[in-house]
Amino acid sequence: MHQPPSAPILNSFPSANELVESLAAFIVKLQKDSIDKKGRFTVAISGGSLPKQLKGLIGNASVKWDKWQVFYADERAVPLDHPDSNHKLCFDELFSKVPIPSTNIHTLDPSFIEDLEELSDHYEKELIREFAQKDSARFPVFDLILLGIGPDGHTASLFPGHELLAEEDRWVAYIEDSPKPPPKRITLTYPVINHAAQVAFVATGEGKVDMLSNILDKPEEGLPASRVKPVYPGQLYWFVDDAASAKVQYPRTPFRL
Numbered sequence: 001m002h003q004p005p006s007a008p009i010l011n012s013f014p015s016a017n018e019l020v021e022s023l024a025a026f027i028v029k030l031q032k033d034s035i036d037k038k039g040r041f042t043v044a045i046s047g048g049s050l051p052k053q054l055k056g057l058i059g060n061a062s063v064k065w066d067k068w069q070v071f072y073a074d075e076r077a078v079p080l081d082h083p084d085s086n087h088k089l090c091f092d093e094l095f096s097k098v099p100i101p102s103t104n105i106h107t108l109d110p111s112f113i114e115d116l117e118e119l120s121d122h123y124e125k126e127l128i129r130e131f132a133q134k135d136s137a138r139f140p141v142f143d144l145i146l147l148g149i150g151p152d153g154h155t156a157s158l159f160p161g162h163e164l165l166a167e168e169d170r171w172v173a174y175i176e177d178s179p180k181p182p183p184k185r186i187t188l189t190y191p192v193i194n195h196a197a198q199v200a201f202v203a204t205g206e207g208k209v210d211m212l213s214n215i216l217d218k219p220e221e222g223l224p225a226s227r228v229k230p231v232y233p234g235q236l237y238w239f240v241d242d243a244a245s246a247k248v249q250y251p252r253t254p255f256r257l
């Protein structure tokens with residue numbers, strides 16, 4: 001029988017440190033469950049403020065980096081060492097500090113950055129290689145997708161009012177008119193995000209306070225982040241601090257693993 005999506009679980013933490021530690025413990029638990037079941041852990045990671053929140057994984061002996069397969073939830077069409085690159089950000093904040101094999105980090109192919117169609121097709125094929133041959137599903141089922149929210153309610157590179165919000169088939173799509181620079185990007189689509197086993201948003205600080213209450217308390221407004229609703233049995237989590245959740249009416253859940 002078709003089941004509706006589960007309600008999001010909102011975890012709000014009094015301090016940045018508590019959030020970072022709890023997020024790391026949550027990721028380590030998902031990693032263990034995935035490796036026990038399938039021998040690998042597939043993760044999609046965002047740029048922006050997110051990579052800094054993953055510092056609880058650095059030096060953490062429970063993380064089996066050689067079993068991780070990392071993709072980017074969205075990426076900017078720039079060289080991998082460009083200051084706007086999400087890969088560069090994640091590499092500087094996290095991957096350069098942990099023993100993850102470079103072949104386990106799936107970056108865009110910089111030779112295609114001038115041709116967005118090719119760039120997104122190529123990245124989609126990279127996902128197909130990882131998922132379709134192994135799971136033979138219509139859409140890839142990431143073990144975990146880690147997302148941020150922008151001040152306009154965008155997530156990954158899915159922006160309010162953009163035609164990409166209606167994409168139903170492609171796994172990876174491109175955008176050449178992002179309202180936030182740089183304009184040219186590729187992004188995982190909703191079908192991929194919403195087929196993940198677990199999705200976690202991470203948002204901190206007063207700067208997110210109004211947007212967070214809009215997303216959680218007024219989902220009917222259809223902001224891009226409100227449209228993230230993993231299909232059953234997928235689960236959506238929010239990891240936020242009390243500064244960001246100060247205006248949210250949506251019920252908080254005490255954090256537990």
Ligand SMILES: O=C1O[C@H](COP(=O)(O)O)[C@@H](O)[C@H](O)[C@H]1O
Binds near residue numbers: 073074149157180
């Ligand atoms: O442009 C982007 O923005 C979002 C949100 O960034 P944040 O700095 O407000 O956390 C980010 O999740 C996405 O990966 C990035 O490309």
